[in-house]
Amino acid sequence: MLFSTKAEYGVRLMVELGRQPGSVPVSLSAVAEAERLPLSYLEHLVAKLRKAGLVTSTRGAHGGYRLAKPAEQITMDAVVEALEGQIAPMECFHETPEGKVLCSHESDGDRACATKLLWTRVQGGVTKALAGTTLAELVEFADPEARSEPAAVGSAA
Amino acid sequence: MLFSTKAEYGVRLMVELGRQPGSVPVSLSAVAEAERLPLSYLEHLVAKLRKAGLVTSTRGAHGGYRLAKPAEQITMDAVVEALEGQIAPMECFHETPEGKVLCSHESDGDRACATKLLWTRVQGGVTKALAGTTLAELVEFADPEARSEPAAVGSAA
DNA sequence: TCCATAACCGACTGCTTCAGTAGGATTTAA
DNA sequence: TTAAATCCTACTGAAGCAGTCGGTTATGGA
Numbered sequence: 001m002l003f004s005t006k007a008e009y010g011v012r013l014m015v016e017l018g019r020q021p022g023s024v025p026v027s028l029s030a031v032a033e034a035e036r037l038p039l040s041y042l043e044h045l046v047a048k049l050r051k052a053g054l055v056t057s058t059r060g061a062h063g064g065y066r067l068a069k070p071a072e073q074i075t076m077d078a079v080v081e082a083l084e085g086q087i088a089p090m091e092c093f094h095e096t097p098e099g100k101v102l103c104s105h106e107s108d109g110d111r112a113c114a115t116k117l118l119w120t121r122v123q124g125g126v127t128k129a130l131a132g133t134t135l136a137e138l139v140e141f142a143d144p145e146a147r148s149e150p151a152a153v154g155s156a157a
Numbered sequence: 158m159l160f161s162t163k164a165e166y167g168v169r170l171m172v173e174l175g176r177q178p179g180s181v182p183v184s185l186s187a188v189a190e191a192e193r194l195p196l197s198y199l200e201h202l203v204a205k206l207r208k209a210g211l212v213t214s215t216r217g218a219h220g221g222y223r224l225a226k227p228a229e230q231i232t233m234d235a236v237v238e239a240l241e242g243q244i245a246p247m248e249c250f251h252e253t254p255e256g257k258v259l260c261s262h263e264s265d266g267d268r269a270c271a272t273k274l275l276w277t278r279v280q281g282g283v284t285k286a287l288a289g290t291t292l293a294e295l296v297e298f299a300d301p302e303a304r305s306e307p308a309a310v311g312s313a314a
Numbered sequence: 315t316c317c318a319t320a321a322c323c324g325a326c327t328g329c330t331t332c333a334g335t336a337g338g339a340t341t342t343a344a
Numbered sequence: 345t346t347a348a349a350t351c352c353t354a355c356t357g358a359a360g361c362a363g364t365c366g367g368t369t370a371t372g373g374a
Contacts, residue, residue, distance in 0.1 A: 001245060002245065002247070002279065002283065003247055005248065007247070008249070011271070016271075090158060090165050114168070114295055114299035115295070116298075118168060118233055118286075118290050121286040124286065125281075126283060128282055129281065129282040130275075133274070138274055141271065
């Protein structure tokens with residue numbers, strides 16, 4: 001598996017926030033119920049998103065979370081990276097701040113690192129997919145009719 | 158990390174076999190020494206490659222492994238999948254034999270799975286990178302001068 | 315006929331991460 | 345004052361990773 005449930009849950013959480021009109025904070029327990037995910041685990045994930053500056057929080061009663069900027073301006077590479085850590089195909093792969101790809105095996109003898117070409121391509125494919133997808137797209141995809149009322153979740157059961 | 162060292166070591170192993178002219182089997186210990194990787198760990202990896210039909214083995218003295226087909230015909234999606242298992246971005250993602258992508262959250266309520274669009278794109282990016290790279294390319298990349306002599310392996314020690 | 319070489323196989327181990335739980339502290343609206 | 349919410353740290357069982365180890369089988373050559 002390329003990613004763990006951290007990315008899965010975290011993205012769903014972001015989508016849930018993105019579905020909200022705007023200035024209304026959404027409580028984590030509402031998200032947990034809507035997506036049927038464990039609240040206490042979501043707490044860990046949302047902390048990462050907050051530290052990455054992707055969501056803001058309001059404490060106390062009627063508090064909750066909301067997006068730190070419009071969903072159109074949030075790309076999924078930032079979200080996934082906040083949740084999973086730096087996205088590299090391989091342990092030996094590091095990206096410098098200038099975006100240059102380094103491989104620790106580089107000087108591993110007398111010839112170029114055999115796998116660098118492959119991992120560079122994979123890295124490129126993933127990065128392109130993530131950076132080319134905005135949160136707004138996912139919100140739209142999940143909820144094409146753009147109805148503003150939340151899904152009637154608690155009613156059944 | 159997207160992939161573990163299984164993919165890394167396994168691909169290097171394949172490249173090492175690909176560097177050989179053709180019909181000469183290469184022993185695992187030679188590969189281990191050339192790439193400075195633990196022999197007994199490589200045994201596990203090469204077993205996966207053999208079961209996937211990517212390499213063939215010759216037992217006994219002067220035995221070893223060689224590619225099951227020309228390096229030009231080996232694409233890296235097969236190699237990585239043999240080593241790491243099915244390549245899906247997420248636990249809930251399954252690919253049917255016909256190549257259709259399924260998501261277990263699909264009927265997870267009243268709306269489409271929010272993350273499917275994203276993971277489909279990521280999956281596509283990775284698959285394209287892996288399937289679009291042949292072993293021959295990596296061999297050429299690692300060894301641009303195409304010298305046919307193997308790296309002086311056993312001579313030391 | 316030995317013997318060195320090599321593939322083959324399964325069991326075991328220390329370590330880290332994952333996925334989640336638990337318990338509390340702090341903040342804030344009503 | 346209190347209920348609702350964020351925030352924080354510590355803990356836990358399970359699984360996978362990265363090997364190691366010991367032994368079995370096959371084979372070419374002396």
